[in-house]
Amino acid sequence: MAKPFLKLIAEYVFENYKDNLEQLCIILPNKRGALFLKNYLAQTYGKTIWLPTIISAEELISELSGLKTLEEIDLMCYLYDSYKICYGPNAENFDSFAKWGQLILQDFNEIDRYLADSEQLYENLKDIKVLENWSLGAETLSEYQSNYLKFMNSLGAIYKHFGNFLITKKWAYQGLAYKHAVLNFDKSAYPHQFYKLIFCGFNALNAAELNIFNKLYLQKKADILWDADNYYLKDKNQEAGLFLRNNFNLFQQHQPSFIGDHFTEAKEIKIISVPKQIGQAQVIKQTIQKYIDDKVPLDKVAIVLANEKLLWPVLQQLPAAVEYVNITMEYPLRYTSTYSLIEQLLQLQISFSKQNRQHKTIYHKDLIALLRQPIFATYLTQKNKELSVSKIIDQLTERNISFISSKILFQLFNTTDNEVMQLLQPARSVPALCEQFLILLQNIKEIFIAQPQNNQSSLELEYLQIIIKNFNRLSEILQKYPHFNDILALKQLFNQVVGNASAPFIGEPLRGLQIMGVLETRTLDFDHIILVNVNESVLPSGKTVNSFIPNDLKRAFGLPLYLEKDAIYAYHFYRLLQRASDVVITYDSETDTFGKGEKSRFVTQLQLEMQITHPNIKITEEVALYPEFPKELDNTITIIKDDEILAPIYLKAVSNDEFGALSPSGLITFKECPLKFYFRYSAKLKETKEVEESAEANTFGSILHLSLENLFKENIGKILNAEELREKLKLTESTVHNSFTTFFDNPEIVGKGLLQKEVIKVYVEKLIKSDITLVNKLQKENQFITLKNLEQEFSAPIQVEIKGALTTIYVKGKIDRIDSYSGKTRIIDYKSSLKSSDKFDFTSFAELFSNTDHNKQFQLFIYAWLLYKNSFCTPEQMHPCIIPFKNFLDEPKYLTRDKKPFVFTNEFLTDFENELKHFIETIFALDKPFVQTDDEDIHAFCPYNTICNFAVK
Numbered sequence: 001m002a003k004p005f006l007k008l009i010a011e012y013v014f015e016n017y018k019d020n021l022e023q024l025c026i027i028l029p030n031k032r033g034a035l036f037l038k039n040y041l042a043q044t045y046g047k048t049i050w051l052p053t054i055i056s057a058e059e060l061i062s063e064l065s066g067l068k069t070l071e072e073i074d075l076m077c078y079l080y081d082s083y084k085i086c087y088g089p090n091a092e093n094f095d096s097f098a099k100w101g102q103l104i105l106q107d108f109n110e111i112d113r114y115l116a117d118s119e120q121l122y123e124n125l126k127d128i129k130v131l132e133n134w135s136l137g138a139e140t141l142s143e144y145q146s147n148y149l150k151f152m153n154s155l156g157a158i159y160k161h162f163g164n165f166l167i168t169k170k171w172a173y174q175g176l177a178y179k180h181a182v183l184n185f186d187k188s189a190y191p192h193q194f195y196k197l198i199f200c201g202f203n204a205l206n207a208a209e210l211n212i213f214n215k216l217y218l219q220k221k222a223d224i225l226w227d228a229d230n231y232y233l234k235d236k237n238q239e240a241g242l243f244l245r246n247n248f249n250l251f252q253q254h255q256p257s258f259i260g261d262h263f264t265e266a267k268e269i270k271i272i273s274v275p276k277q278i279g280q281a282q283v284i285k286q287t288i289q290k291y292i293d294d295k296v297p298l299d300k301v302a303i304v305l306a307n308e309k310l311l312w313p314v315l316q317q318l319p320a321a322v323e324y325v326n327i328t329m330e331y332p333l334r335y336t337s338t339y340s341l342i343e344q345l346l347q348l349q350i351s352f353s354k355q356n357r358q359h360k361t362i363y364h365k366d367l368i369a370l371l372r373q374p375i376f377a378t379y380l381t382q383k384n385k386e387l388s389v390s391k392i393i394d395q396l397t398e399r400n401i402s403f404i405s406s407k408i409l410f411q412l413f414n415t416t417d418n419e420v421m422q423l424l425q426p427a428r429s430v431p432a433l434c435e436q437f438l439i440l441l442q443n444i445k446e447i448f449i450a451q452p453q454n455n456q457s458s459l460e461l462e463y464l465q466i467i468i469k470n471f472n473r474l475s476e477i478l479q480k481y482p483h484f485n486d487i488l489a490l491k492q493l494f495n496q497v498v499g500n501a502s503a504p505f506i507g508e509p510l511r512g513l514q515i516m517g518v519l520e521t522r523t524l525d526f527d528h529i530i531l532v533n534v535n536e537s538v539l540p541s542g543k544t545v546n547s548f549i550p551n552d553l554k555r556a557f558g559l560p561l562y563l564e565k566d567a568i569y570a571y572h573f574y575r576l577l578q579r580a581s582d583v584v585i586t587y588d589s590e591t592d593t594f595g596k597g598e599k600s601r602f603v604t605q606l607q608l609e610m611q612i613t614h615p616n617i618k619i620t621e622e623v624a625l626y627p628e629f630p631k632e633l634d635n636t637i638t639i640i641k642d643d644e645i646l647a648p649i650y651l652k653a654v655s656n657d658e659f660g661a662l663s664p665s666g667l668i669t670f671k672e673c674p675l676k677f678y679f680r681y682s683a684k685l686k687e688t689k690e691v692e693e694s695a696e697a698n699t700f701g702s703i704l705h706l707s708l709e710n711l712f713k714e715n716i717g718k719i720l721n722a723e724e725l726r727e728k729l730k731l732t733e734s735t736v737h738n739s740f741t742t743f744f745d746n747p748e749i750v751g752k753g754l755l756q757k758e759v760i761k762v763y764v765e766k767l768i769k770s771d772i773t774l775v776n777k778l779q780k781e782n783q784f785i786t787l788k789n790l791e792q793e794f795s796a797p798i799q800v801e802i803k804g805a806l807t808t809i810y811v812k813g814k815i816d817r818i819d820s821y822s823g824k825t826r827i828i829d830y831k832s833s834l835k836s837s838d839k840f841d842f843t844s845f846a847e848l849f850s851n852t853d854h855n856k857q858f859q860l861f862i863y864a865w866l867l868y869k870n871s872f873c874t875p876e877q878m879h880p881c882i883i884p885f886k887n888f889l890d891e892p893k894y895l896t897r898d899k900k901p902f903v904f905t906n907e908f909l910t911d912f913e914n915e916l917k918h919f920i921e922t923i924f925a926l927d928k929p930f931v932q933t934d935d936e937d938i939h940a941f942c943p944y945n946t947i948c949n950f951a952v953k
Helices: 007-016 031-045 057-065 071-087 093-115 118-132 143-168 176-183 207-218 237-251 276-293 308-317 337-354 364-371 374-383 391-396 406-413 418-423 430-450 455-480 487-495 551-556 562-578 603-612 643-653 664-672 674-681 697-715 724-745 754-779 852-867 906-924 936-940
Strands: 024-027 054-055 195-201 221-226 267-274 303-304 325-328 330-332 503-504 513-517 528-532 581-589 617-623 786-802 805-821 824-831 880-884
Touching: 007 024, 007 031, 007 195, 007 221, 007 786, 024 031, 024 057, 024 364, 031 054, 054 057, 057 207, 071 093, 071 455, 071 487, 093 118, 093 176, 093 207, 093 487, 118 551, 143 176, 143 603, 195 664, 207 221, 207 237, 221 551, 267 276, 267 562, 267 603, 276 303, 276 308, 303 308, 308 325, 308 513, 337 374, 337 430, 337 455, 337 487, 364 374, 364 391, 374 391, 374 418, 391 406, 406 418, 418 430, 430 455, 430 487, 455 487, 455 503, 503 603, 503 936, 528 562, 562 603, 562 754, 581 724, 581 880, 603 617, 643 674, 643 906, 664 674, 664 852, 664 906, 674 852, 697 754, 697 786, 697 805, 697 824, 724 754, 786 852, 786 906, 805 852, 824 852, 852 880, 852 906
Parallel strands: 024 054, 024 195, 195 221, 267 581, 267 617, 303 513, 303 528, 325 513, 528 581, 824 880
Antiparallel strands: 330 503, 786 805, 805 824
16 A cells, blocks of 8 residues: 555655754644654654644634634524524424524634635625515515515524624624634734744535635745645546545645646456345355455454444444444443433423323333333333333233323332333423433433443443533533423433434554544554445445525525535545545445435446546446355245144143133144244243224124123023113113223224224114014014023133144134024124125135135034034034125025035034044144145234235245
């Protein structure tokens, strides 16, 4: 590799200012290069020396302006004061202002950094907005248009008021500091403290910087050392050299320093297309491992992240042999678990503030999300060792509590701990809430300190301490400014103070592997570069509008636009590559509707130009491959049976207790999908249960069954008569309501539940009216109907062969209703609806035990067999049927054979039992694994469809 830029700077200083080193001031674009420069100076001098003053451009501006640059939150508060004064009594509250106030501040910064005529600019902006809102023939502007114009007209006044206020306090925002550095330049004594000021590695200078640099240069007080390559300097169409060409013209440097021809040297650039963040992290891992295998010193290697979110995936994938890592970037606190906890608690308070009722409630999803938050769950269990977070969630789901009141909260948590309960109650005031959060954070900190330390807990503790520090700052702001008097304003403040803060990483900058962002690479050079996530809209960033000033007006007043901002990143991109000998560039190939997955145009440009103009540079492009993965994957899940897998099913099948025996629904599950049967009865995977805000399909059916049972249970064993049935119609409303509230821990039925209650009521009334019609019809024939049973469970043994031995298995089913009339015994099963594909005409046992369209027929045959085995009635009397409530029929849906009513016989039921025995034996057959269905409809409604691989077949 060619000499690093900072090494060249050290040699330049040695050759030109060998004896005046301590009287120099070296200005770098940022302070990150300072340590590297000091190291190169020590190497170049080879002895103990007094180092020069090394500062960043912003530090120079601060010295020249004599103003203190405030933090953004302070600036926003003072800007809001100026806005209220200039806009008048109809000014919006701070919460609304904070959403767009930053745009005003950004505009003020750009106006002042580029020394634009603010008065003229805002006058022009005023005129433009008047023209935009003018329309021929319109008598008056709408209220919205008037308010918008008033706001735009007030911007110039806000700018003046805000700037004047800050100057009187000797404060500034960044742009104002630059502007006053120019105005105060001739009065400042700072540059005269030094023999020479040396500006190193600058590129895109704003108007204020150009003014200051040029004055110092003309006074022979400064040297300006550039870092560039002729490849992008001499080509006027190359955006990377845009600013440097302008700078050379302004400073009239005919032979600027350190302009090289590095792109004429041999380089290898590998471009790798790989999907998703983890895929790119895997490519980095493989590349670093190759460097290690090739004995490449890792302090010559830099991983440059175009997207800061890749930091954790990259760190987690680094090879174990990487001993030292220096991360020259900071990790945003908004990505930490502690930040997410406070955000959730704030959201809870915002939810309280939006409720108009006196007694506030917590929405179940908010509470469950909070309970599942790992840090909060740890905090709760440490506060109360007997508390079980999972049991609280189970109670919520079992009782179907959609909105949790204070009373229910105390029942769930079973605690009198005010500290915990106050967090889940509406706060008395914003300062009180902030104090509660600080106490919570301190307690969590003590919990972390008491735990055994590992890398993860140490990092969380570090983040926690920084968040506490920022929260103390937040408390100071609350006391200082009156704007934060509601929870929404506090949320804005939290996002700005804590959300914009970051945790610095501590490492050895001159040792080991370097990981940094693109901006951190300024003035630094490495032999081996791994540039990650170089996608369009990432590098360069997308064209987002962050200004109240139109582009035409910006162009007229010399403010930067997309072209200039893209040119800055183009320079960083090419400068990073110019001295490297080996470069790996990755981009995310994952595509979506919006076209994401496109590599950066910088990369495309590099590919197209280099092959023509720089043949020494070898560029290859490839798609990341993982040779250990087979080309095709068999996504079918097959569970091979053994004694251990079959044991839970066997124990259930041979038992006839409350939870024992095989049920008709279980047998149908095996028939539909043996894998689903395995998940439910062998692996015992519980279906995910959530709080039902309204009745889901299963609960809806349960409410209907309970309503009918409560209405008819007093008639079991009795003859039904029309008068009693008409009385039941009057009880339908109250019975359905009571049944509904049995499943929901709320006496008040709301929302979709009201509609569902009405539907169930209609269903119940349909059945009662159908019974009345049947009773009246039978009465004319001097017949009557007797209600035999409701929701009655029947079980029967069956001898099956398991591993060569006869074993008694039990089958058990609950029949919804049994009644009898005219020598018939109706075995009734309630169903919400029937599918058009459901078959009720018996054709063969082969179809019955294999075809899923015969499932309802299969269930009715099992019920008939259970009654036969229990000697309930003769086979000839049996009339199994289904009552479908959604499409209610004049008569239930009966079984048929050759389109005629099905007649049961002893012989048929014996044959059915033999077939059932063989069917059950296949469950326990070791040579027949549990396989998954290929029926898409069954898969679509399966509770396990997220864990089987059906979707990716």
